[in-house]
Amino acid sequence: xxxxxxxxxxxxxxxxxxxxxxxxxxxxxxxxxxxxxxxxxxxxxxxxxxxxxxxxxxxxxxxxxxxxxxxxxxxxxxxxxxxxxxxxxxxxxxxxxxxxxxxxxxxxxxxxxxxxxxxxxxxxxxxxxxxxxxxx
Numbered sequence: 001x002x003x004x005x006x007x008x009x010x011x012x013x014x015x016x017x018x019x020x021x022x023x024x025x026x027x028x029x030x031x032x033x034x035x036x037x038x039x040x041x042x043x044x045x046x047x048x049x050x051x052x053x054x055x056x057x058x059x060x061x062x063x064x065x066x067x068x069x070x071x072x073x074x075x076x077x078x079x080x081x082x083x084x085x086x087x088x089x090x091x092x093x094x095x096x097x098x099x100x101x102x103x104x105x106x107x108x109x110x111x112x113x114x115x116x117x118x119x120x121x122x123x124x125x126x127x128x129x130x131x132x133x134x135x136x
Contacts, residue, residue, distance in 0.1 A: 002043050010035035091121070101125050 005016050008030035015031050015038075030038050090097055091104040093111065098104045105118035 002045055004043055006030075006038040008033060008035050008038050089121070 001018050001020055003016050003018050007014050011033040013032040029036050091101045093104050093107045101121040105115045108115045
């Protein structure tokens with residue numbers, strides 16, 4: 001609701017009142033001298049704060065934060081590739097290593113864990129087994 005500033009023509013005192021837009025033209029008595037008629041002078045708009053994900057200022061701020069984060073992660077990934085180029089993800093369930101991704105999936109199922117993330121790893125391992133050995 002906007003804040004209206006009124007001036008009393010009798011005592012010339014100013015006072016403010018927060019009112020709905022529909023009530024702005026209703027005359028208000030002066031709180032100082034009780035004069036019946038006061039003149040509205042100015043309107044002060046309320047401060048508006050848009051919250052939520054759909055507003056441009058927030059999206060801009062978040063996208064800049066994500067850019068910085070992604071740059072930092074990319075540099076760390078490149079550093080890890082340089083430090084350990086042959087490093088691969090080993091089949092495991094909660095840190096317990098197993099021989100294959102298929103065994104990891106079975107062990108995860110026996111522990112009541114979600115096994116969906118093991119499917120791509122199993123397929124990738126099968127594809128790698130089909131490839132001829134590299135001569136390096």
